[in-house]
Amino acid sequence: MPASVIAATGLFTPEQSISNAELVEAYNAWAEAENARNAEAIAAGEMDALTPSSAEFIEKASGIKRRFVMDKAGVLDPQRMAPRLEPRSNDELSVLAEMAVKAARQAIAAWGKDVSEIGAVLCAASNMQRAYPAMAIEVQQALGIEGFAFDMNVACSSATFGLKTAADFIASGSVKAVLMVNPEICSAHLNFTDRDSHFIFGDVATAVIVESGETAGPGGWDILGTRLKTVFSNNIRNNFGFLNRTEADTSAPPPSSSDAVGGQTDKLFVQQGRKVFKEVVPMVAEMIVDHAGHLDIDPTTLKRLWLHQANINMNDLIARRVLGRDPEPGENVIILDDYANTSSAGSIIAFHLHHDGFDPGDTGLICSFGAGYSAGTVFVRKRP
Template sequence: MTQHTMMTGRPVISATGLFTPAESITNEELVASFNEFVRRHNAANAEAIAAGDMEPLQESSVEFIEKASGIKARHVIAKEPVLDPDTMAPRWRERGNDELSQMAEIGVAAARQSLERAGRDAGDVDAVLCAASNMERPYPAMAIEIQQALGIDGFGFDMNVACSSATFGIQTAADYIRAGNAKSVLVVSPEITSGHLNWRDRDSHFIFGDVATAVLVEDASIAPAGHWDILGTKLKTVFSNNIRNNFGFLNRASPEGQGGADKLFVQEGRKVFKEVVPMVAEMIVSEAARLGIDPERLRRLWLHQANAGMNRLIAQRVLGHEATADESPTVLDTYGNTSSAGSIIAFHLHSDDLKAGDTGLICSFGAGYSAGAVFVRKAA
C-alpha cells in the first residue's frame, strides 16, 4: 500500500518503550561532588573573595534539592565524569561516522521495546519522529539514523519543542494517521539531558537525568488489543526567555570559559512556576471541555516530570482536589527531569492497571513556553 492511496485513519497509542541507563546518581553523591567543587573554587579565589571582588560560591544540600524539586536521584549515561569535580559533565569516546551514535543507540533500544510490546515488526512502521530537547548533531537527522538501525523503509525527521517534544510528536504522528499518510509511526525521545545541564550551578545542578522513550502511534485498524484511543490533542506555545539555552553552531563558547554559562540550561525558576502552572491548567480544562470530557473525572494524569510542586498545583486545578499518587503518579524522584520523556515514562510505568473505558491525560510543558496535552482512553 502506498502512502498516497491510504484511507484516513483513527490514531491510537499501541505501545510505549523505555530505556533507562544503568548508572544513577543519588542526591548525596551529587552534593558531595558539587560541594567539593565549591570548596576548590573558593580556595582558588580566596584573595578576590576576601577583597570583595568576587562572591563565594554556596554549597548545596540534599535537603535543598528535595525541597526545591522533589528529586532524589537521576540516571545518567556517564556517571564518573559528572561527579568528577574537575570535569562535571558527561564524557565518552566520540564515535566514528560509521558507528551508531550514542543518542540513536538509546532511542533504538526504547523503540524496539515498544515494537515488541505491540507485537509489531519494524517493517510495518512507516515513519520515525525523533522528538527531543537537544540533538546530538544537526544532520543527518537522528530520526533517519534510528530508522536505518531499525530497518524501517519509510521516512523520518527530528523535531525539538524542548520538554514538550514528545507530546508534539504524538500529535504530529496522529495527524499523519488521520490524513492517511501513515498507518504506524514511532515517536522516539532520546533525552541525554546531562549534556546541557550546568552541573556547577547550585540552583539547577540537580535537575536533569538521561533516558529514552518511544511511543508507537498507529491506526486503530491494526492496533493490538488494550491500546489507547487518542481522544484529542492540544498544543500551545508562548515565547519566553525564562527557560533558555544559547548553545548553537554559531555560538559554541565552552561552558567552562568566560561567559559560557548561558550555553547550557538556564532558567528563572520562580517566574516559570508562576506563569506555566495557570497556562497549562487552563489549556487542559478548556480542551477537555471542547472534547466533552469532565476533567474532574479523569482517571489519571501523566504529567511532565519537572517539579513536584508544579505537578501538584496543576493536578489540583484540573481535578478539583489534591491528587493522590494514584491519580497523578510521579517518576521524578528516581529519574529526575528527563525533559520530553518524563510524562511518557510516567505513562509507560503507570498505565497497565487502568481498565477499559478509563480516560487519562498525558501532558508536558517546558521551554518555549511550550505545552502539549494528549487525552487518551483505554480500549478493550
C-alpha cells in the same frame, strides 16, 4: 478519518545513577576549590562566596532523589563537572540513536508486529547531539524501517508534539503506524556548577508506537484529542548552537558542554525558576481544562495524569487545579524522584510505568510543558 491509537511504549534506562548525596559531594568539592581560588576577591567583597548545596535542599526544591546518567564519573569529577561521552566515528551508531533504538525495540516487541508496518519515525527531543543528518533517520536505518523520518525539537514538550504529529499523519492517511522516540542526554546540557540547577536533569530514552485504529488490535489507548500551545519566553533557555563564537574571540573553537568546568555558561541550560513556575502553572492548567471541555470530558473525572516531570511542586499544583482537589494516591504520577527531569521523555516514562489499573473506557491525560514556552495535551482512553 482513521482514529489513532497508542499501541505500545518502550523505555531505556541507563545503568548508572547518581544520588543527591553523591551529586552534592562533587558540587561542594568544586565550590570549595573555587572559593579557595578566589579567596582574595571574596575577602575584598568583589565577589560572593559560593554556597554549598545539600541533599535536603534538592529534594525540597524539586522532589528529586536521584537521576540516571550515561556517564557518572565525569559528572562527579570536581575537576570536570560534565559527562565524558567519547566521540564515535561516523560509521558507528551514535549514542543518542543507540539509546533510542533500545527503547524502540522494547516498544516493537510489546507491539508484536513487524517494522514493515511502520511508515514514519519521529525523533522528538530537546537535546540532539548534532544538527544533521537527522537522528530519526539514523534510528530508522538501524531498525530497518522504510518510509520517512525527521527530528523535531520543542524542548520538554517534544513528545506531546510528536504524538500529535503522529496522530495527524495517521488521520491524513499518510501512514498506518508511526514510531516516535525521545532520547535525552540532558546531562550534556546541564551546568553542574550551578547550585540552583545542578540537580535537575537525568538521561533516558522512551519510544511510542502510534497506530491507526483501523489496523490496531485489542488493547492500547485511543487518542481522543491533542492540542498544542507555544508562547515565547526567555525564562528557560539554552544558547548552545552555531553562533558560539564571539567577535572578541573568533579564533577560539565553539565551547562544548562536554568541556571541563569553565567557559560560557549561557551555552548550557539556564532558567529563571520562579518566573517559570508563576507563568507556566496557570497556562498549563487552563489549557488542560479548556481542552477537556472541548472534548466533552470532565477533567475532575480523569483517572490518571501523566504530566511532564519537571518539579514536584509544579505537578502538584497543576493536578489540584485540574482535578479541583488534592489528587488521590496514584492519580498524579510522579517518577522524577527516581529519574529527575528527563525533558521530553518524562511524561512518557510516567505513562509507560504507571498505566495499570485501567478498565476499558477509563480516561487519562498525557501532558508536557517546557521551554518556549511550549505545552501539549493528549487525552487517551483505554481500549477493550
